[in-house]
Amino acid sequence: MRSKSYHGREEVEPLRAPLNAIEWPDDELSVFATLKGSLFAIQDDLLLRFFHEAGRLHPLRKFPDTLSKDFEPVIHALGHLAELHRTRNRRPIASTVNALLEITRAHAGFALRPAGHQVLANVYRVADLARSFELSGGISFRGFVEELEAQAEKAESAEAPVLEEGAEGIRLMTVHSAKGLEFPVVILADMTANIAAGDPDRYVDARQHLCATRLLRCAPWELRDNEAQERLRERAEGVRVAYVAATRARDLLIVPAVGDEEFDGWLSPLNKAIYSESDRYRDSAAAPGCPDFGESSVVDRPFFSSDEPSVRPGLHAVRQGPHSVVWWDPHALNLGAPASFGLRQEDILLPLDATESESPSLTAYREWQSKRDQVTAVAQARHFDIFTATEAEEPPAGFETVIKHELIAKAGDRPSGPRFGTLVHTILRDAPLDADLDALSALAEVHGRLLGATPEEIEHSGRAALAALKHPLIERARRAKNVRREFPIMLKLEGARVLEGVIDLAFEAEDRWHIVDFKTDADVAASRARYERQLRWYALAVARLNNGPVEAHLLSV
Numbered sequence: 099m100r101s102k103s104y105h106g107r108e109e110v111e112p113l114r115a116p117l118n119a120i121e122w123p124d125d126e127l128s129v130f131a132t133l134k135g136s137l138f139a140i141q142d143d144l145l146l147r148f149f150h151e152a153g154r155l156h157p158l159r160k161f162p163d164t165l166s167k168d169f170e171p172v173i174h175a176l177g178h179l180a181e182l183h184r185t186r187n188r189r190p191i192a193s194t195v196n197a198l199l200e201i202t203r204a205h206a207g208f209a210l211r212p213a214g215h216q217v218l219a220n221v222y223r224v225a226d227l228a229r230s231f232e233l234s235g236g237i238s239f240r241g242f243v244e245e246l247e248a249q250a251e252k253a254e255s256a257e258a259p260v261l262e263e264g265a266e267g268i269r270l271m272t273v274h275s276a277k278g279l280e281f282p283v284v285i286l287a288d289m290t291a292n293i294a295a296g297d298p299d300r301y302v303d304a305r306q307h308l309c310a311t312r313l314l315r316c317a318p319w320e321l322r323d324n325e326a327q328e329r330l331r332e333r334a335e336g337v338r339v340a341y342v343a344a345t346r347a348r349d350l351l352i353v354p355a356v357g358d359e360e361f362d363g364w365l366s367p368l369n370k371a372i373y374s375e376s377d378r379y380r381d382s383a384a385a386p387g388c389p390d391f392g393e394s395s396v397v398d399r400p401f402f403s404s405d406e407p408s409v410r411p412g413l414h415a416v417r418q419g420p421h422s423v424v425w426w427d428p429h430a431l432n433l434g435a436p437a438s439f440g441l442r443q444e445d446i447l448l449p450l451d452a453t454e455s456e457s458p459s460l461t462a463y464r465e466w467q468s469k470r471d472q473v474t475a476v477a478q479a480r481h482f483d484i485f486t487a488t489e490a491e492e493p494p495a496g497f498e499t500v501i502k503h504e505l506i507a508k509a510g511d512r513p514s515g516p517r518f519g520t521l522v523h524t525i526l527r528d529a530p531l532d533a534d535l536d537a538l539s540a541l542a543e544v545h546g547r548l549l550g551a552t553p554e555e556i557e558h559s560g561r562a563a564l565a566a567l568k569h570p571l572i573e574r575a576r577r578a579k580n581v582r583r584e585f586p587i588m589l590k591l592e593g594a595r596v597l598e599g600v601i602d603l604a605f606e607a608e609d610r611w612h613i614v615d616f617k618t619d620a621d622v623a624a625s626r627a628r629y630e631r632q633l634r635w636y637a638l639a640v641a642r643l644n645n646g647p648v649e650a651h652l653l654s655v
Contacts, residue, residue, distance in 0.1 A: 105250035109208055109217045112136045113224055114246055116198055120182045121243045123157045129179065130155055137202040138175045148172045157183060186239040191228035194239065206463060213268065273343045284347035286365060289354040293336035293364045298328035340367040357395030357408030357425070370418040373409070382412030382425065391427035480594065487599040487635035488628075499637040501630050504653045506565050508620070513555045519618040521551050522655060523602065525563040526616060527584050531576045538563045562618065566655045571614060578605035578612075589639040601636050610647040611640050622654045 104110060115131035122128065133140045133155065145155070148169050152161055157180035161173055178201050186194050199205055199221070208217045224246075231242045269281070300311040301321040310320035321328070344351060353365060353372055360369045374381070385391070391411035411427035524545045529538055539560040546556035566572060575581055585601040603614040613636050617629060633650040641648045 104220065104223070105246075107220050109136075109211070109221055110224065113195075113198075113221065114243075114250065116179070117195070117243050117246065119157070119179055120186055120194065120198070121240050123179065123183050126155050129157065129176075132179065133172065133175055136207065137198070137204050138171070140171055140175065144168065144172065191232060191236075191239055191242050192225040195225045195228055216269070273339050276346050277342055279346060280348045281346055282348050283350045283352070284343070285352040286343055286354065289361060289363050289365050291364045293340070293362075293366055294329065294332035298325055298332060301325075301328050336364055337367045340365060344368055344371075355425075358399065371416055371421075372423050374414045374416055378414075379409045380406070382410040382414050385411075385413045385424040388424060388426075389430050392429050394429070395425050395427060397428045397433070482596050483594045484596045484598055487597065487632040490631060490635055493631045493634045494638045497634065497638045497641075499634060499641070499648055499650055501633055501637075501650045501652060503622075504569065504571055504651055505622075506562075506569060506653070506655055508562075509558065512558045512562070513552070514618070514620045517549055517551055518555045518559060521545055521549055521555060521559045522562050522566075522618050523616060524549075525559060526566060526602070526655075529563060529567070531567060531572060531581075533564075533567060535560060535564050538567075562655050566616065566653065569653065571612075571651055571653060572603075574607055574612070575603060575605040575614070578607045580606040587636065587639045587643065589642060597635060597639055599632075599636060599639070601640070604640065610649055611644055612649050612651060613637060613640055614651045614653050617652060617654050619654070622652070626652075 105114075112135040115128050115135055116137055118125060118128040119132045130145065132138065133145060134142065149155065152165055152169065153159075155172075155176065157176040159176075161169075165173070182194055182197060205218060205221065208214065208221050211217045227246070228242055231245055236242055236245070297312070297317075298321065300309060301324045302309050303320070308320060310318040312318075312321060317325075344353075353368055355361065355365070355369075355372055360366070360373055393410060394406055394408050395411050396408040409425050411425050411430075413422055413424055415422055521542065525538060525541045528545075529541055533541075539557075542556045542560040542563070545551075546559070551559070582601070582604040585604045587597070587599050587601060589597040591597060601613050602616045605612055605614075613633065615629065615633055615636070617625075619625060622629070629652055633652060637648040637650045
């Protein structure tokens, strides 16, 4: 059912036991559950014999060579668990989960289950949870296993999302859990269910803080007095439920109905939308795209009548609504088809080290596995080598530009450090180029609180920004026709290299672009070479993007 918790799914629960066994190989119960579960599927009698002849089921044990060859599946499975245990903290958690699935070929078995696409999506969501755990700061495999157990004990969680168009199985869910969802085809089931309970079970009066409930078939007088009202209310709720169910279909809605007469069940609110007038039951037209239908929409009935009373299969106009419906001929359906129990998987899931000739299905599986490995290898190749100007270790080859150093006098007691530099840059980003000290101080207060700056840093950052705005270089920027602040750039270079960066200030004046990089270091000379290299990359990008000369300025604020 759709409402079942994600961690309670029959394909998810067998994964938690192996993960516990990988982290805690001393937990013999988890090891036993892993070997017996659907991943390794070792038989009970073999596990019992192994326990009596070899001892504990511990993956890190060394077993004597004199053991019977019948125990090879158990020994191999324990060996895989031991190897996963040793490497669990030396690689990403998701890699351990995927390795477990690869070793046991679990994805093949899961794919053969009903609604295999959804089952696989639920299984691979464990790997997605592992990636999310690491991105959120998790660093150990044990922490992830404990987090999985904690989530399993909490309230129900939804299944992994999967495209309904791509799922080859049938999704079975209640009407309430389908609210807000849409599907290409919807089949409304259980037509014999009542639209409402025969007798109301409770009466609620919020004004009197009263809830009268039927108990042991005995009803309080408050419920008896308002029984008719509650019956109408529950029937109205049944009509709303039927409306929700009928509106989940995007392309095709299939409604079970009785061809002889209208049936009073939970689908009865749809009767006017699927039945024609009673005197037109036998008036039907050929349904496009459907096979040739017979004369009856009822398979069998307990009485015989010379005049067929059922709705004639075919296309009908309904009593209410501009649409038309197709009444299907049940005789055209293969109602007696034998059930398929998936025995074909016995051939697909043959051991990989089988010495006998491979079955065609196993060969197809290996071909699929090889193609998947090729796609994975191609997907891992880097199509773009993205770097920033700050990360570049060498200046751009074959490109030179003039870099002018501008220096503004600094107070001797002024703060320094990354936070102060970020605060000054943020003020210069947001302040108008003609801002006064009051406006800059107000911005310093706001950004200072966001950055957790000290009062001293807030005070000096406003003054530093004012000194920068009064510099002749900024005066030229105020008079420029094109001005860009916090100007993002991206330049495709030779091969797969891509340059990304953000220029503090760029303006066009005197038939060329000028780029300005603000620095708040107490001693710019110590990092001068790195800053010049960064500016040369910025100048290269602006020169190529605008096809014109560029002049770079390093402004020490």
